[in-house]
Amino acid sequence: MYRSELLPAVFVGGGVDLAAGAWRVERIQAVRGDPLPVVERVHVHVGAGTPATAAAGAWALRGVAGHARYVERAERVQLDAVSPPLDRPEATRAALIPIRKSPSWWALMQDERRAVFEERSRHIADSLPFLPRIARRLYHSRDLGEPFDFLTWFEYAPEHAGAFEELVALLRSREEWAYVDREVDIRLAR
Amino acid sequence: MYRSELLPAVFVGGGVDLAAGAWRVERIQAVRGDPLPVVERVHVHVGAGTPATAAAGAWALRGVAGHARYVERAERVQLDAVSPPLDRPEATRAALIPIRKSPSWWALMQDERRAVFEERSRHIADSLPFLPRIARRLYHSRDLGEPFDFLTWFEYAPEHAGAFEELVALLRSREEWAYVDREVDIRLAR
Numbered sequence: 001m002y003r004s005e006l007l008p009a010v011f012v013g014g015g016v017d018l019a020a021g022a023w024r025v026e027r028i029q030a031v032r033g034d035p036l037p038v039v040e041r042v043h044v045h046v047g048a049g050t051p052a053t054a055a056a057g058a059w060a061l062r063g064v065a066g067h068a069r070y071v072e073r074a075e076r077v078q079l080d081a082v083s084p085p086l087d088r089p090e091a092t093r094a095a096l097i098p099i100r101k102s103p104s105w106w107a108l109m110q111d112e113r114r115a116v117f118e119e120r121s122r123h124i125a126d127s128l129p130f131l132p133r134i135a136r137r138l139y140h141s142r143d144l145g146e147p148f149d150f151l152t153w154f155e156y157a158p159e160h161a162g163a164f165e166e167l168v169a170l171l172r173s174r175e176e177w178a179y180v181d182r183e184v185d186i187r188l189a190r
Numbered sequence: 191m192y193r194s195e196l197l198p199a200v201f202v203g204g205g206v207d208l209a210a211g212a213w214r215v216e217r218i219q220a221v222r223g224d225p226l227p228v229v230e231r232v233h234v235h236v237g238a239g240t241p242a243t244a245a246a247g248a249w250a251l252r253g254v255a256g257h258a259r260y261v262e263r264a265e266r267v268q269l270d271a272v273s274p275p276l277d278r279p280e281a282t283r284a285a286l287i288p289i290r291k292s293p294s295w296w297a298l299m300q301d302e303r304r305a306v307f308e309e310r311s312r313h314i315a316d317s318l319p320f321l322p323r324i325a326r327r328l329y330h331s332r333d334l335g336e337p338f339d340f341l342t343w344f345e346y347a348p349e350h351a352g353a354f355e356e357l358v359a360l361l362r363s364r365e366e367w368a369y370v371d372r373e374v375d376i377r378l379a380r
Contacts, residue, residue: 002335005293064333069259072301103195111262114300143254143333145192 002048007065009046009139011096011151012057013039013186023094023188031172033100033182042096042188044153061098063139063151070117075124082131091135091155094188095164098141098148105179121174130167133160148182192238197255199236199329201286201341202247203229203376213284213378221362223290223372232286232378234343251288253329253341260307265314272321281325281345284378285354288331288338295369311364320357323350338372 002008012018013025013036022041030036037058071079105113117123139151156164168185171177192198202208203215203226212231220226227248261269295303307313329341346354358375361367 001337003293005296006332006335008335064335066333067296068299071299073299076299103193106195106257109258109261109263109266110300110304140333142196143256143330145196145198145254147191 002064005066007046008048009044009063009065009151011061011063012043012045013037013059013061014041014043014057016040018057019043023190026187026189028184028186031183031185032180036098036184036186042186061141061148061151062144062146063141064144065137065139069140070114071124075118078128079124079131082128084132084135086135086137086153086155088135088155088157090157092190093156093158093161093164094190095152095154095168096186096188097152097154097168098182098184098186099150099152099180100148100182101150101179102181116176116179121171121176123171123174123176126170127167130163133157133163134167192254195256197236197329198238199234199253199255199341201251201253202233202235203227203249203251204231204233204247206230208247209233213380216377216379218374218376221373221375222370226288226374226376232376251331251338251341252334252336253331254334255327255329259330260304261314265308268318269314269321272318274322274325276325276327276343276345278325278345278347280347282380283346283348283351283354284380285342285344285358286376286378287342287344287358288372288374288376289340289342289370290338290372291340291369292371306366306369311361311366313361313364313366316360317357320353323347323353324357 014022018041022043025038025040025042028036028038039058043057068076108116118125133156135155137153139153140149141147141151142149154164204212208231212233215228215230215232218226218228229248233247258266298306308315323346325345327343329343330339331337331341332339344354
């Protein structure tokens with residue numbers, strides 16, 4: 001039973017017979033490490049009452065959105081000023097990018113992880129110019145015993161697909177990504 | 191399925207018929223917020239294959255020990271130099287203290303939570319003098335949808351019970367504890 005400030009979600013990958021409202025898979029690519037089985041649809045269950053697994057699914061990935069782990073107050077103010085909501089009618093493209101970080105990342109202390117994340121990789125600062133075109137939500141999976149540590153979810157309009165590619169390429173080029181040991185990139189449309 | 195650097199645990203409270211190896215409850219006290227049902231024994235399941243619940247239990251609390259969320263490298267070095275292991279033969283007293291923090295704590299950003307935790311409440315610095323007498327491990331429960339955010343576990347020898355009371359009183363007197371909205375203190379012996 002999750003408290004109101006926590007938002008659990010389950011992403012279920014399956015066939016065309018998956019529940020109504022599922023996103024259509026445009027491509028699914030293993031960027032690093034083991035792939036996920038190819039599926040035709042992804043259904044996103046957000047909030048209480050979400051199933052842990054779904055019979056129709058080839059896979060189900062669970063996560064919980066909650067408090068920020070690295071963002072500082074000054075950054076929060078900047079982000080809030082330009083972050084768009086999810087579910088905009090024009091945002092008919094989405095990306096689900098599950099990520100796992102290496103044991104060496106998790107062995108770092110908080111100050112060391114923060115330094116890699118922002119002072120050296122500029123994860124927040126260099127993402128800001130891409131807002132408000134791209135909406136995002138981060139789900140945490142690590143403490144759930146899931147195969148990934150994070151499920152990152154993005155939504156954007158078709159005309160901003162190029163900007164999204166640029167953002168993803170930028171993040172992947174930075175020191176932080178040296179600690180990513182599994183990543184799957186799933187592009188969706190509805 | 192948890193990766194090797196993560197350690198899941200389940201604490202099961204129940205009657206005298208609980209599994210062999212259970213700790214005997216000396217007292218159980220609601221410090222703030224709702225109590226937990228009074229039990230006679232607490233069994234600690236650590237590691238893979240732990241049950242999510244136990245038939246014999248009046249309650250079961252789950253958590254996962256993993257990476258530190260606030261500790262910086264310099265503090266880690268100091269802590270490692272004096273932190274004793276769990277399961278010392280002489281440590282026949284233990285405390286299980288489940289804690290929940292308020293929505294206002296979780297609405298703070300990382301820099302704000304760190305400032306309350308250490309710069310203003312000196313959680314790490316003022317705990318150091320109590321080591322190596324008191325062994326501890328912190329389990330995180332929040333992302334699991336559990337009723338508490340943390341399960342704190344302590345072990346000490348009977349002659350250090352006074353020192354442990356002093357440590358607990360010190361932490362409860364600080365600003366950090368203004369954000370604790372539920373706390374139960376369970377004292378155990380074996």
